[in-house]
Amino acid sequence: MLHHVGASPRRSCADAPDDTGASAQDRGSVAATSKRRPASRARRRRSPATWIRGGGLSTLVFLLPMLVVFGVFSWYPIVRAVVMSVQQTNLATAAHWVGLENFRHVLADPLLGTAVRNTLYFALLALVFGYPVPLVLAVLMSEVRRWRGLYSALAYLPVVVPPVVAVLLWKFFYDGSPTGVFNTIAGWFGLGPYPWLQNESSAMPSLVLEATWAAAGGTVIIYLAALLSVPADLYDAAAVDGASTWRKVWHVTMPQLRGVLLITLILQLIGTAQVFLEPYLFTGGGPSNSTMTVLLLIYDYAFGNSLGGDYGAATALSVMLAAVLAVLSAVYFRLTRSWSTS
């Protein structure tokens, strides 16, 4: 689907990594398309009148919303982020250049190490909790023949609950007293009571548990869609060869899912690296910074009351985080591209 099926069949899949489709025009295939592109005449005689008659102006009118919105709220802030990271900026005084001072300041902050470690810990726990469960669930659900819609709907339900509501609800579930919801359940098995969010070592796993509950349904649906698109004859062929169910899962299903598995892995890493809502609402980064994440630190630099208004440090840290994430995103795009054209 990445190449344009109906639009410009001349282009090969190996074409440059963009999607404009204007390229067909520039490749000397003008003859085929010039009939509907009077604009190509304007290339020879560049005068504003021919440009307008060729539809150049109306094209620009259509592009205007995108140009304004992206220009002001995407391109400009991106450039500004890079510029601000090497400036000393607070709204009170004029910005001035400080070179790499912001980066040095951020890297010297003892909280940064904690935040990075916590974010990595969150990502790791999220992988341990959240990566295998949806996969197993989806594989089991793919074999359900009646009411699969009901299964999917139930699995997806937590995703529909507004994240803020989910956090507030779970905050109550995590009540540390013996009559807290989870502690009552633990009590049935003779366990607990646990302090959940109040304890340095259990706070982060508690956040991840809630985050997994809130997000796993989406991954289940993605896996399920991929599972159901595995060609049935692959299974039939394996069955003819006498493969057991387990071998079919391992040798037919899993290889077919490899692309999706990698993509959800990267998406999850990108998502967990930017986790904010859970630590902000559950614990505010505590107890004793055990749930302080990178994004929370950025927020604190820029908008937190204690430090407040250090926009330079906040953008410097953002840029560093973005650089890491951009690598992941690039891998992601690479994968989706090669995966969908193959």
Next chain:
Amino acid sequence: MTQLLPRVADEPVALTEPPPPRRRRTRAEPAGGIVSSSDWRRPSVCYLLLTVHFIVLAALIVIGLGPILWLAKAAITPTQDTLRKPLALWPHGMDWANLSTAWSSMHLGHYLWNTVVIAGGSWLSQIVVATTAGYALSVLRPKYGRVLSALVLGTLLVPTVVLLVPLYLTVLNPPLLHHSLLNSFFAVWLPAGANAFNILLVKRFFDNLPREVFEAARADGAGPFRLFWSIVLPMSRPILGVVSVFAIIASWKDFLWPLLVLPDPAKQPLSVRLPTLAGSVELDTLLAALLISTLIPIALFLLVQRLFLRGTNLSGAIKG
């Protein structure tokens, strides 16, 4: 994937001869699934599978539905009961008044309305930007379109976090406008429009529309605006549905951005307001409020669940 393909058939045809419902097709699909049909017929395998499926279903009900059912129960239970025996199946007394107390004392209606207005505006801005840009880049194809597309898609590589602070400062003092957008809904609506993924989806969809239709319309004298409004938009209802659902969900869930740019409580959506209110009301009222704010998304979900559950989330990103 089927819904991402343009549906060219005229509506009247579809009315006289309704296509087979999609759901049946997906259900018939796994005929040769992991467990083959012949295995299914063996009683031992069949019972084992049914047991596994039952366990999965039970687990899904407890984990997926359980917390929501608990919330529904707790919302109409007096605070003391919920605190003392949170998992009692049947409350001592029903307190239906919780719901109305929450609605009126916490002004839920007001914040819910803010949420709706914010979601509506974000939806409109995303639809307008995505369709016009997609049309210009895919159908009109200016010479510089390539560069623009690259610039737009490039923003997909930039994670939203890097924009947090500079975007906030941009909203405080937007270029050209020089009037702070703080506490204005435009501060949420307009940045929402700068969504490259939407443009990608819409452009891909337009790329696959049959060119012949455009040629015919042009031959009949349709200008670019007429072509957009009367030909392209009506043909692209499926993709507009997808973009709309994504836009509304994302806006409904958003927390950090509205928290930053709408410091005035009267302007805040429910998601931003709830954590603040949580500290100042009784537990039963809070839980009632949480229930109320959950019911609407769940109702919407049940209405359009097919769109969610067909994996469009990623198939758009992967294959689209």
